[in-house]
Amino acid sequence: MPTTVLLPSVVDAVDIPVVAAGGFYDGRGLAAALAYGAAGIAMGTRFLLTSDSTVPDAVKQYYLGRGTTDTVLTRRVDGVPHRVLRTPMVEKLDTAGPVRGLARAAGNAVRFRRLTGLSLPAMLREGIRMKRRSGFTWSEVIMAANTPMLLRAGLVDGSLDSGVLASGQVVGLLDGLPSVEELIDGIVDEAEAVLRKW
Numbered sequence: 001m002p003t004t005v006l007l008p009s010v011v012d013a014v015d016i017p018v019v020a021a022g023g024f025y026d027g028r029g030l031a032a033a034l035a036y037g038a039a040g041i042a043m044g045t046r047f048l049l050t051s052d053s054t055v056p057d058a059v060k061q062y063y064l065g066r067g068t069t070d071t072v073l074t075r076r077v078d079g080v081p082h083r084v085l086r087t088p089m090v091e092k093l094d095t096a097g098p099v100r101g102l103a104r105a106a107g108n109a110v111r112f113r114r115l116t117g118l119s120l121p122a123m124l125r126e127g128i129r130m131k132r133r134s135g136f137t138w139s140e141v142i143m144a145a146n147t148p149m150l151l152r153a154g155l156v157d158g159s160l161d162s163g164v165l166a167s168g169q170v171v172g173l174l175d176g177l178p179s180v181e182e183l184i185d186g187i188v189d190e191a192e193a194v195l196r197k198w
C-alpha cells in the first residue's frame with residue numbers, strides 16, 4: 001500500500017504518535033510526513049546505504065545500481081510478503097515449485113539450527129508457538145525459518161547468489177553512501193527549509 005494512503009489512514013485511526021515509514025530518504029519526505037500528522041519518519045533502505053552501515057561494500061554498490069522497478073514483493077522467502085531486490089536467486093525462488101521451495105526452506109531451517117545452537121526440541125517448541133500465534137500452516141512455519149538464513153547470507157556474508165536483499169522501492173532514488181550524521185543533518189536542514197517556505 002502506498003505511504004500516501006497508509007499514513008493518513010493510520011494517523012486518523014489511532015491516538016498515539018505515528019512514525020511514518022516506507023519510501024522516506026530526504027527532507028521533503030520528512031516535511032510531507034509531518035504534514036500528514038506523523039511525529040517523525042523511519043528509514044530502512046536509506047540507512048542501509050550509509051558509510052556507517054556494516055553491510056559489505058560490494059552489496060551496497062549492488063543496491064546503488066538498482067532502479068525503482070528492480071524490487072519485487074514475494075511470499076516465497078518465508079510465506080509472508082517481503083519486498084526484496086529482484087536478484088537471480090529471488091527469480092529462482094519465485095519460479096521454484098512448492099516442493100523445491102519447501103525442500104530449500106527445510107535445508108535452511110537445519111542450517112539456522114546449527115548457527116544458533118538451538119536443540120531440535122527447542123526449535124520444534126518455537127515452531128509450535130509460532131504456528132499457534134500466527135495461524136501459519138506447517139509448511140509456512142518451516143519457510144519462516146528461512147528468513148534469518150537468507151538475510152544473513154545476503155546482508156552479512158555478502159552473497160548475492162544465495163542471499164536475499166531486503167529493499168524498499170526508494171532504492172532507485174538513492175546515490176552515494178553518506179555517514180548517518182551527514183544524512184540526518186541534511187534531512188533536518190532540508191525539512192526546515194521546506195517548512196519555512198510554506
Ligand SMILES: Cc1cc2nc3c(=O)[nH]c(=O)nc-3n(C[C@H](O)[C@H](O)[C@H](O)COP(=O)(O)O)c2cc1C
Nearest residue numbers: 021022023024042043044045046048166167168170
Ligand atoms: C535491511 C532491511 C531489513 C528489514 N527488516 C525488516 C523486518 O525484519 N521486519 C519488517 O517488518 N520489515 C523489515 N524491513 C522493511 C522495513 O520495515 C521497510 O523497509 C520500512 O517500511 C522502511 O521503508 P524504506 O526501506 O522505504 O525506508 C526491512 C527493510 C530493510 C531495508
